[in-house]
Structure formats: C-alpha cells, structure tokens
Amino acid sequence: MLKEKLAIGIVCPYGWDTPGGVQNHVRDLAEFLISAGHRVSVLAPAIDEFQLPPYVVNAGKPISIPYNGAVARVLFGPIAFARVRQWIQNGEFDILHLHEPAIPSISLLACWAAEGPMVGTFHAAAKHQKVIYAIGPILEPAIEKLSARIAVSEAARLTLTNHLDTDAVVITNGIYAKRYANGVRRDKWSGNTIGFIGRFEEPRKGLQVLLDALPIVARFASDVKVFVAGPGDPSEIEKSIDPELRHRFEFLGKISEAEKADFISSIGIYVAPNTGGESFGIILAEALAGGACVVASDIPAFDSLLGGGEYGALFASEDSTDLAKTIIDLFRDEPKRKALARKGKDHAQIFDWEVVAQEIFSIYEMAMVGGEKITLASDSRSWNRFLTRDGR
C-alpha cells in the first residue's frame, strides 16, 4: 500500500550530528520512505550544515540542556520558530511526522505552528516525574492537535498515558534485519565469548554488572572472553578489573556497521545488562536479527522485546550473580543456546523496516482521511478568518 506518493515532513528534535536512537530512527525511516518514492524532508538541528544528507534541512545549532538524566541537544527560541514556520510553509506537505513532540525542541514548535494531518511518535520512557504535571497544561493544546500518536514501546506508551493522559498505538522501532542476517562468522570472536555493544562509560548501560559477574563465570568456563564494542575510553574501567581477569577483556572501540553484523553473528552470547532508561532496546533487536543468543536484564523494555524470555534469556536487573548463572547455564547447554538464537532470529523479522514502515504508513493514511494538507496554523485562526471575511 506504499503506492500513493506523498510529501512527508519529518521533524527530529535532537542534533543530527550526535548519535542517538531517535536520530537513527528518523534517518532510517526517511531513507526507507524516500526509496519507496515519497518526497521526504527532515527538519533537524545540526552543528555542521555541510555534512547533512540532501533530505535534511538545518534548523540551527542545537543547545545542550540536561533532560531526563542525560544531556539533550535540542533547539528552541524565536529564530528556530521562524525557521520551523518557514519550513512548513515552503514544504507543502501532505503530512507531518513529529518525533518527541513533548520535548522542548523543534517538534513541539512545529506542532504549535502547523495545522492539518500530524502524527507524533513518542520515544522516551521516563519514570514518573512531577515536573510533567506542571508543564502538562502547556503541552496539552499542542499535543492534542496530533491526529494520531505512536509509541515505540509499551514503556513509552505507559509514560504517555501517565503523564499526558492520552493513548497511543505501539509501533516499534525499525531495523534493517537483512543487514545483520548475513554477518560472517569470525573465529576470533566465536566460542565461549560474551559480546557487549554500547557506550560502556554510561552507568545505565550496565557494563559494571557484567564485570561483577565475570569472576563467577570464569570459574565455570575457563576459556571465556568478553568483547566490548562502542565509543569511549576503556582505561578507567580496565584499571578496575581484577588483574587476573584483565586478559579476558578486549575493548574493540567503535565498530562499523559491517563489523557489527559479523560481531553479532560470531559471539557466543550477547549480553545487555542495562539498568534502566531504555525505551525499546534497538541493539537487542539487531542482535536477535543477527542470530545471536541474547541475555538481557529484565527491565520492562527488554522483557517485552524478548517476549518475557521466549526469544532470549532474562536475568534480574543489576543482579550480577543471576547474570553469571544465566550465562553459565547457556554455555553448558549448547542446544538450548542454539534454539534461543533461532527463535530470536525469526522473531526479529517483525522489527524489519518493511513491516514497521508499512505500519507507520497506515497510520499516515488514517491521519490523512480528511484530505487536507499541512498549513500554518495562524492562517486559519478563527479571528483571522473573521478578519478576511470582513475584508471581502
């Protein structure tokens, strides 16, 4: 049903040049829609205008503010608002897709400025925050303009219903499953190995839980090795590791997409010990698609992604003893490990962009039933209409 060609405007609230889940999602979605023949324009804040792909329009330099326990690069202010309005006016879009419209950034500004079929996607899963109740009344008039709301996970949906009193349809993040399915098995990474991908310096990624579990694992599996991939400086962490175990660790640094596919296909067990703050867990979906056997903490996002343990093993979050037990159990039981990996790989197909984009597109269709286009809201404010009618 991706036949009808549309003009789609997508707004990304975070700086385009900084890595992040929302940015990746917007990039992949935009590229998928373009390859399906639609006209897509993405509005995003960016530091370096000359590095942008042709479909991205720069909205200005992002400002770093602390938000939800991390530093967010967002953009707002009168100049940004003017640029958003200009982009909406020049774009002649059939539909606007706003990402994270409840965050003080250009998505919210676009939601405020535009009128017509709009779809919002909510990514964040936050704990109960009192501050939301204070800003809720400000957000409400803007958020209720959205014709349809999408949440990327059950956790994100709950955050939305708790904080803003509105429901959403759950459509997960997408991955290019094929890219990971064809990874080449490399001997140096295979065997009794444990893989970890992510910014390991961030405490919420939970590398420490894995470090604490390793002494127990090493006692039962003497040849175990741990490979940690991801940007960051490992020297601090290496110092904290017991010298006898240090040779079992290898920090690979940032790896390319192709290496990532090989890495996932080779390792014995992929471990995601995140302690929280995850909304969907895209890396888990990628690991499943690459045919890895996955062990993850039982935070809500991972629990629902792994079907409560059906497509990968779960351990009690932040409990390194339980993690060690789960890992040893899988190392000893080869058939179980293989069966989990196979089930996970089949399951991962539902996260493929082919499926996910189709679901998003059917939401677009539902939002566009009225047959209107996107316009600037002020053009149709009632007093404005009143004035023009008077003038005639």
Next chain:
Amino acid sequence: MKTTLAVALVILIALWYLSFLATRLDRLHHRVETSWANLDGLLQRRAAIALEIAYSDFADPASSLLLTSAAYQAREARVQDRSAAEMALSGALGLLIVDGAIHANEGEASLLNELSALMAKISIAIAIHTDAVSSTQMVRKKFAIRLFRLAGTAPLPVTYAFEFDAI
C-alpha cells in the same frame, strides 16, 4: 487613565484566550470528525468483505445467511442502531475466522487475510477515535468553555459501545 488601560488590557487578554480556546475546541471537533470518517470507511469495507465471504463457497448456508443479514444491517443501520449492528457483524465474523483458520482454500485464505488486516486497522482507528473523543470531552468540561458556550451548537462527541467491545 491607567485603570482604563489596565482594564482594556485585561479584556484583550481575555478575548485572546477565548478565541484561543474556541480554535482549540474547533480543531478537536474536527479531529473527532476525521477519525470517525476514517473508522466509518473501514467499517464499510469490512461489511463489503463480509458480504463477499458470505457469497463465496466457503461459508455454509447458515453462516452465509447470518453474515449477509449482519453485513446489511451494519451498512444500513441508523446512528442509534449502528453500535449493535457492528457488534453483531463482529460476532459473526469472529466465528468465521476461527473456522477459517482450520479449513480454507487459497482464494478464501486471501479473503480472510484481507479481513484480518482490516480488523487490525479498525482497532487502531478505534483507538484514535476514542482518544479524540475523550480529549474533546475533557476540553468541553472547562468552565470558560461552558460559560461562554464556545462549543456552539456542536453535539458532544460520544464513543460507541462496539468500540469498547472491540478493544
């Protein structure tokens, strides 16, 4: 002079706020209408597919009869009977889908697939519609809106019983 200015300013702000509220409400009513139009269209398509299934060899005479009458009723129902008619059709189709999973040939299976894809869309459309309705109802409860009758003659939007049934 100063007090007149202050009073004028307050009145201006109040007027702006009222116009803001009226626009907001207008937009919400509009959203209810479009989401209903969407849902209505999907339900009509479902009734059409139900008829197609009823005329195929797949349905036995009894369920064919049941489906045909349910589909016609859903298509022709007046507003107040709509909910009951849609629920009857859901029930009739539900029976058929359970059977269909067991024995259906290729052509029939594609019809049933189309039907289940449509059902998935309908449940999303229902979620969108009920959300629009409940936000509209919330805003219409506001004191200023009731006092100044900003809703005008627009009827209070309602959800239908079958929508909760489907969820």
